[in-house]
Amino acid sequence: MYDLEKMRFTKTHEWFRVEGNIGYVGITDHAQKEITDVVFVELPNLGMEFSKGAEAAVVESVKAAFSIYAPVSGKIVKANSDVTKDPSLVNKSPYEEGWFYALEIKDKSEVDSLMTYKDYEEFIKTGAH
Amino acid sequence: MTHTEDKKTPLYEAHRSLNAKIVPFHGWLLPIQYTSIIEEHNATRTKAGLFDISHLGKVEVTGKGAFEFLQLLFTNDISKTDSRKIVYSPLCNRNGGILDDVFIYNLSKDRYILIVNAATFEKDLAWFNSNNSHRVDIEDINDSYGGIAIQGPASAGILQNICEADLKELKRRRFCETKVDGFSCLLSRSGYTGEDGFELFVAPEETEKVWGDLINIGKPYGLLPAGLGARDTLRLEAGCPLYGIDMDESKTPLEGGLERTVDLNKNFIGKEAILNRKAQGIKEVLVGFKMRERAIPRTGYPxxxxxxxxxxxxxxxxxxTLKENIGFGYVTPDNSAIGKEFDVIIHAERKKAQVVEVPFYRRKR
Structure with missing residues (x-):
């Protein structure tokens, strides 16, 4: 089971779940509702490196394409092939089966700069997108 | 564009109570989806979908010169509207550029209703008024009707429960004046989805009742309310171009593949320009294509x-429906034949696509 309280969030609606020195990335329930039915997911290759805020994946819904940014800097160590085969997992299970990739965290202090769930809820409520 | 308060259709509260995701759309607040675009799309293809079309612009043209007026303004032959046939026609400016695409209903002698796009309603009205040499009455009747479309193979079976007219007698692209739920209704066998279906217009205060009854009656048939998202994927599969996206004033009906809706045997505004362009040869043409590599084409991609x-x-x-990625685009005529291949630039990558026959989807009859 995922625990939102232990996860971190970005203003671009990614969630970030830390396991040791690895962090898993997906999009929030709020984001999947906004995006509508996801029909295509393009993931980064293993070994690719991204700096915090760089576009690391693309999610396409029926309506439009959306960039998924790296919440922190790091190297891709896992990519979820289930979600490329069945993109609807992003809608059905945004916090579990619908994860995109995991990266090896380069700088732990970047994680601390991300929002807590409480911050994120507040962020959504204030109407920011 | 001036910012004004977005208008609510007579079904606004009904959408809210169905937990629809509501978005502003050309001055109207409309549902983009209720639960899922794909579910709503599939329900419409296999069972039935129910759409709010109250936002469509409605104009009534009456008076002695109404027929001549419409013949002059529209490219298609308005005499085809007899026997209660709905005529689809581009509306062109003097350069042959498409101002809008319109559905024309002939209610009685000298009386017509035009169904226009919500986005172009004001522009169309101004155009009609500035070209009213036949001194007809041009009336904005937007507030006189709410609109509902019921689309899909089960739609006739559902609608018949509350419709006075025998729907077996109503042919495709024809309309009748009948009663639905006991209310006076303008009903046509038409739509924007590629399925069998109906579009009906009733008084605004009666629209919610008709909507609610169709939802309830339709439930055992598998009917779902469907939003703008499904409307867009359905119309694309059905090969229906959307005004403002797939055509605009920079294109004539020739580029838009709408030549069959242009009657060159009559006089109309824009005819000369269209004839000239036809003689010179067009430089681009609208085609339907399928992606041959996995990527989704979007508006504006080169x-x-x-x-x-x-x-x-x-x-x-x-x-x-097809589980493929499809699109419309303008290409040079030498690249427009079915089977021709080209690249679409998607996220800075070159992805193969191929011109195919339109519609992409054709229902089984």
């Missing part, structure tokens, strides 16, 4: 052939 730009995508989507 189309290239041998590294040279030959056009751009106007509409594109993942097709829930």
């Amino acid at each position: 189309i290239e052939k041998a590294n040279k730009r030959i056009g751009a995508v106007t509409s594109g989507t993942y097709s829930p």
Whole structure:
């Protein structure tokens, strides 16, 4: 089971779940509702490196394409092939089966700069997108 | 564009109570989806979908010169409207540029209703008024009707429960004046989805009742309310171009593949320009294409052939029915034949696409 309280969030609606020195990335329930039915997911290759805020994946819904940014800097160590085969997992299970990739965290202090769930809820409520 | 308060359709509260996701759309607040675009799309293809079409612009044209007025303004032959046939026609300016595409209903002698796009309603009205040499009455009747479309193979079976007219007698693209739920109704066998279906217009205060009854009666048939998202994927699969996206004033009906809706045997505004362009030869043409590599084309993406730009995508989507990625775009005529291949530039990558026959989807009859 995922625990939102232990996860971190970005203003671009990614969630970030830390396991040791690895962090898993997906999009929030709020984001999947906004995006509508996801029909295509393009993931980064293993070994690719991204700096915090760089576009690391693309999610396409029926309506439009959306960039998924790296919440922190790091190297891709896992990519979820289930979600490329069945993109609807992003809608059905945004916090579990619908994860995109995991990266090896380069700088732990970047994680601390991300929002807590409480911050994120507040962020959504204030109407920011 | 001036910012005014977005209008609510007579079904606004009904959408809210169905937990729809509501978005502003050309001055109206409309549902983009209720639960899922794909579910709503599939329900419409296999059972039935119910759409709020109250936002469509409605104009009534009456008076002695109404027929002549419409013949002059529209490219298609308005005499085809007799026997209660709905005529689809581009509306062109003097340069032949498409101002709008319109459905024309002939209610009685000298009386017509025009169904126009919500986005172009004000522009159309101004155009009608500034070209009213036949001194007809041009009336904005937007507030006189709410609109509902019921689309899909089960739609006749559902609607018949509350419709006075025998729907077996109502042919495709024809309309009748009948009663639905006991209310006076303008009913046509038409739509924007490629399925059998109906569009009906009733008084605004009666619209919610009709909507609610169709939802309830339709439930055992598998009917779902469907939003703008499904409307867009359905119309694309059905090969229906969308005004403002797939055509605009920079295109004539020739580029838009709408030549069959242009009657060159009559006089109309824009005819000379269209004849000239026809003589010179067009430089671009709207085609339907399928992606041959996995990627979704979107509005504005460049189309290239041998590294040279030959056009751009106007509409594109993942097709829930075909489970392929499809699109419309303008390309040079030498690249427009069915089977021709080109590249669409998607996220800075070159992805292969091929011109195919439109509609992409054709229902089984």
